[in-house]
Amino acid sequence: MNDVILTPVEEKPLSFTLPVLAAAGAFAGIFVGAANGSSLLGIVAGAIIMAAIGFLAVSVLGESKEKPARWGLIAIFAAVGYGLGGLPGLVVGALFAWFFGWFSYWVGFGRYREKLVPYLTPGQVLWHYSFRVICGAIFVFLITPILVVMPLSFNAEDFFTFTPEMLRFDPEGYSLKHYRDFLTNPEWTRAVKNSLLIAPVATLISVSLGTLAAIGLSQSHVPGKRAIMAILISPMIVPLIISATGMYFFYSKIGIVGTYWGVVLAHVVLGIPFVIITVTATLVGFDRSLTRAAANMGADPVTTFFRVQMPLILPGVISGGLFAFITSFDEVVVVLFIGSAELQTLPWQMFTGLREQISPTILAAATILVGISILLLSTVELLRRRSERLRGMSPG
Numbered sequence: 001m002n003d004v005i006l007t008p009v010e011e012k013p014l015s016f017t018l019p020v021l022a023a024a025g026a027f028a029g030i031f032v033g034a035a036n037g038s039s040l041l042g043i044v045a046g047a048i049i050m051a052a053i054g055f056l057a058v059s060v061l062g063e064s065k066e067k068p069a070r071w072g073l074i075a076i077f078a079a080v081g082y083g084l085g086g087l088p089g090l091v092v093g094a095l096f097a098w099f100f101g102w103f104s105y106w107v108g109f110g111r112y113r114e115k116l117v118p119y120l121t122p123g124q125v126l127w128h129y130s131f132r133v134i135c136g137a138i139f140v141f142l143i144t145p146i147l148v149v150m151p152l153s154f155n156a157e158d159f160f161t162f163t164p165e166m167l168r169f170d171p172e173g174y175s176l177k178h179y180r181d182f183l184t185n186p187e188w189t190r191a192v193k194n195s196l197l198i199a200p201v202a203t204l205i206s207v208s209l210g211t212l213a214a215i216g217l218s219q220s221h222v223p224g225k226r227a228i229m230a231i232l233i234s235p236m237i238v239p240l241i242i243s244a245t246g247m248y249f250f251y252s253k254i255g256i257v258g259t260y261w262g263v264v265l266a267h268v269v270l271g272i273p274f275v276i277i278t279v280t281a282t283l284v285g286f287d288r289s290l291t292r293a294a295a296n297m298g299a300d301p302v303t304t305f306f307r308v309q310m311p312l313i314l315p316g317v318i319s320g321g322l323f324a325f326i327t328s329f330d331e332v333v334v335v336l337f338i339g340s341a342e343l344q345t346l347p348w349q350m351f352t353g354l355r356e357q358i359s360p361t362i363l364a365a366a367t368i369l370v371g372i373s374i375l376l377l378s379t380v381e382l383l384r385r386r387s388e389r390l391r392g393m394s395p396g
Contacts, residue, residue: 007118009110017058017108018051024103025050028096050100057101058108070101087169146370153178153363160360178364188361191349198260198345199328202267206324209268210275211317215309217276218283233273243269244337251338258340266334271324278323282316315383322376330369 025046033042053073061069074097081093106112116125156175157163165173182188213232217225235243247266248257256262286309294304310317332347339348346365353359 007113007116009114011058011063012108012110014055014059017054017104020107021054021100021104022047022051025053025100028100050104053100054104054108057104063105063109066105070098070105073097073101086167088167149363150367150370153360153367155360155363158360160358160363178361181359181361182364182368185361188346188349188365191344191346194343195329195346198263198267198343199325202264202271202328203321203325205264205268206271206275206328207317207321210272210320210324211279211313213272214276214279214283215305218280218286229276232276235270236273240333244334247334248337257338258343260343262338263335263343263345266338267328267331270331270334271327274323274327275317275320278320279313279316282313286312315386319380319383322380326373326376329372 026043029042029046030039032046033039057069074094077093077097078090081089085092112129113125116128120128152160152162154174154176155163155166156173156177163173216222217229251257251262290308291304294308299307330347332351335345335348339345350362350365353362
């Protein structure tokens with residue numbers, strides 16, 4: 001279906017193409033100009049350059065010479081970028097040329113309409129792509145800090161900034177020493193050990209209690225289930241500092257502040273809401289006639305749960321468990337209140353490193369945590385798709 005052209009395309013007039021390309025060039029020029037000390041100059045230069053590229057591509061060269069034109073543009077921008085900024089400039093210049101070469105032909109020859117239905121008005125087409133640009137901009141805004149931290153973790157120097165060697169892609173500017181420190185330093189290894197001792201146990205308890213609560217609250221005859229649900233998921237809504245303060249005063253009364261089980265129970269409280277929400281969402285599509293059929297065949301409630309219900313809601317249970325694990329593994333505020341010097345977790349060690357010594361090892365730890373989070377969230381997405389297939393909500 002992706003290759004089907006829904007609307008015939010045609011060359012657009014320059015009165016439409018050039019302003020659009022100039023606006024796109026001005027937007028890109030903001031960033032290039034800001035990096036060189038003059039945003040205004042970048043806006044003007046970007047608009048002029050993109051308008052000139054669009055005029056040459058659409059009016060002079062035409063669609064028949066698209067490939068040579070785009071490759072030539074890449075070569076020119078790469079050469080200019082190399083002259084201005086060395087190897088990084090070459091890469092950035094080539095990427096800019098690749099995108100704007102494609103964009104010029106995409107706009108100039110109306111290809112933006114070929115995958116849209118023909119009855120859309122110009123305003124609807126504009127909103128269709130504006131919405132995607134806005135979403136993309138938000139995604140870039142959120143992901144940029146991660147993309148900055150990851151290469152910085154390979155810095156050969158003890159700096160939190162890109163060194164000239166790194167910007168030149170000089171191998172001497174990169175090193176694994178921060179990762180070696182993370183894996184060999186007793187403070188960091190102890191913190192990792194504590195996190196690995198706390199998070200799985202907290203996750204197991206969260207999954208057990210959260211799953212039972214979700215199944216119970218899914219029954220229609222439970223009185224006041226809305227109020228109960230609101231109370232159980234309140235740790236997700238209440239500011240964490242307030243929850244941590246309340247836990248500290250309560251746990252201090254029963255003598256578990258600074259203990260292993262105190263930290264585990266605090267993480268259980270934070271993890272249960274995620275399990276309840278994911279399991280409840282899975283139970284929405286659950287066919288309850290299956291449990292009634294199992295009961296009619298003589299199965300007791302426990303057997304019915306493990307043999308009939310659990311296999312079908314397992315993707316939701318595992319997804320909730322993964323969210324609970326991530327919450328426990330990444331949590332720092334509650335641990336600062338409930339934990340102790342012997343129970344410093346990895347996020348606590350990172351917080352201490354930022355506050356006291358500014359160790360670049362934090363960047364290596366952050367990169368590893370990002371990798372773990374990506375792996376777990378990818379698993380959640382796979383389980384979500386599997387759950388939809390099992391419930392017949394998506395094609396197999």
